[in-house]
Amino acid sequence: MTATKGLEGIVATTSSISSIIDGTLTYRGINIDDLAENATFEEVVYLLWYGKLPTQSELDQLHKDLEANSAVPEQVIDQIKSYPADTNPMAALRSTVSSLALFDKEANDMSPEANIRKAIRLQAQTSTIVAAFARIREGKEPISPKSGVSIAENFLYMLTGETPEPIAVEAMDKALVLHADHELNASTFAARVTVATLSDIYSGVTSAIGALKGPLHGGANEAVMVMLEEIGTPDQVEAYVKKKLDNKEKLMGFGHRVYKNGDPRAKHLMKMSKELGKITNNMNWYNMSVQIEELVTNLKGLKPNVDFYSASVYTSLKIPRDLFTPIFAISRMSGWTAHILEQYENNRLIRPRAEYTGPSSQAYVPIEKR
Numbered sequence: 001m002t003a004t005k006g007l008e009g010i011v012a013t014t015s016s017i018s019s020i021i022d023g024t025l026t027y028r029g030i031n032i033d034d035l036a037e038n039a040t041f042e043e044v045v046y047l048l049w050y051g052k053l054p055t056q057s058e059l060d061q062l063h064k065d066l067e068a069n070s071a072v073p074e075q076v077i078d079q080i081k082s083y084p085a086d087t088n089p090m091a092a093l094r095s096t097v098s099s100l101a102l103f104d105k106e107a108n109d110m111s112p113e114a115n116i117r118k119a120i121r122l123q124a125q126t127s128t129i130v131a132a133f134a135r136i137r138e139g140k141e142p143i144s145p146k147s148g149v150s151i152a153e154n155f156l157y158m159l160t161g162e163t164p165e166p167i168a169v170e171a172m173d174k175a176l177v178l179h180a181d182h183e184l185n186a187s188t189f190a191a192r193v194t195v196a197t198l199s200d201i202y203s204g205v206t207s208a209i210g211a212l213k214g215p216l217h218g219g220a221n222e223a224v225m226v227m228l229e230e231i232g233t234p235d236q237v238e239a240y241v242k243k244k245l246d247n248k249e250k251l252m253g254f255g256h257r258v259y260k261n262g263d264p265r266a267k268h269l270m271k272m273s274k275e276l277g278k279i280t281n282n283m284n285w286y287n288m289s290v291q292i293e294e295l296v297t298n299l300k301g302l303k304p305n306v307d308f309y310s311a312s313v314y315t316s317l318k319i320p321r322d323l324f325t326p327i328f329a330i331s332r333m334s335g336w337t338a339h340i341l342e343q344y345e346n347n348r349l350i351r352p353r354a355e356y357t358g359p360s361s362q363a364y365v366p367i368e369k370r
């Protein structure tokens with residue numbers, strides 16, 4: 001038995017949700033470029049869960065269901081209020097989403113009908129939790145979700161208490177569409193492994209949030225912003241990038257396990273980053289990002305991934321950088337729950353093997369002789 005490090009190239013499941021073959025990303029067979037230009041996040045959520053685009057009445061019903069389930073139990077808000085002020089937002093999200101199960105009477109109902117209802121609740125409440133946490137840590141009261149608006153608009157509203165500009169809503173919605181699902185990425189795999197034991201959907205998404213938190217995965221978007229802030233001005237880019245590469249350090253937001261010729265989502269985020277930079281009259285982050293991309297591509301042959309330009313997009317929307325990864329989670333909740341539902345439909349325990357590299361033929365040594 002020989003191990004494949006990082007399971008690279010291993011096909012671990014079948015799935016009909018999203019595909020990244022030959023550098024092309026599709027959700028249920030629809031190209032991400034088409035979806036990024038035309039679909040709303042709620043349409044994408046429906047597409048991922050049900051395998052087809054919704055009719056107008058199906059979409060209206062989904063909006064109603066999400067709206068009806070977007071408030072978080074008061075006990076959970078009280079729990080968030082008890083977190084230390086310096087709590088990492090992804091740690092807060094992981095613990096809070098896990099706690100939702102305690103207040104859900106259907107938590108252990110494994111019927112497909114109950115599981116889709118729980119998926120709706122999870123999708124509806126994740127953005128409420130992130131916004132509530134962000135306000136509570138600043139000593140402010142959380143804002144209840146509004147009715148009649150999209151998840152993207154509601155999230156921005158619940159963060160600030162102000163009606164967001166249409167351009168901000170559009171950018172947030174597109175970012176949610178672009179992050180919604182991505183084949184068997186690490187967090188989705190974690191979710192599927194967890195529920196393949198026939199554990200519940202809350203356990204699955206809690207595992208996924210824990211996996212997304214890491215800087216090699218979703219945590220990279222925050223790390224990109226740390227890098228941009230460290231560099232500070234365009235004249236410092238070249239020295240910074242060369243030093244990182246000389247020291248064999250990773251440039252955050254670059255490279256991908258599967259895409260070797262570029263991430264198809266990056267161009268959409270790059271375009272948004274430019275547009276928002278113009279509107280906010282601050283092209284600094286975009287210009288620096290373009291410079292970094294050129295250098296890293298020329299020197300190392302690495303292309304930006306989904307996390308690279310999302311950093312400057314969210315910064316232009318005045319979102320604190322430690323909320324970038326939670327926003328990724330708000331979007332990816334749709335993909336995680338779709339994969340969990342798919343796993344339940346055709347389940348088998350996921351239990352690979354390990355190549356043993358430890359000692360052999362060791363005898364037990366009594367404690368007094370060690």
Ligand code: SDX
Nearest residue numbers: 182185216217218220249250251252253254255256257305
């Ligand atoms: C996401 O899987 C998904 O689908 C994830 C995702 C999704 O939507 O779910 O697309 C979202 O997680 C995007 C990735 C975010 N992470 C980062 O931006 C962190 C920086 N990137 C990397 O560390 C890296 O590229 C990974 C983690 C994304 C992929 O790692 P792999 O496939 O394990 O590759 P590797 O670390 O073994 O690197 C291979 C080579 C090495 O060079 P050599 O030793 O062979 O000379 O490429 C180099 C690496 O040093 N390399 C980098 C680099 N990424 C790879 N060198 C510098 N900077 C980088 N970012």
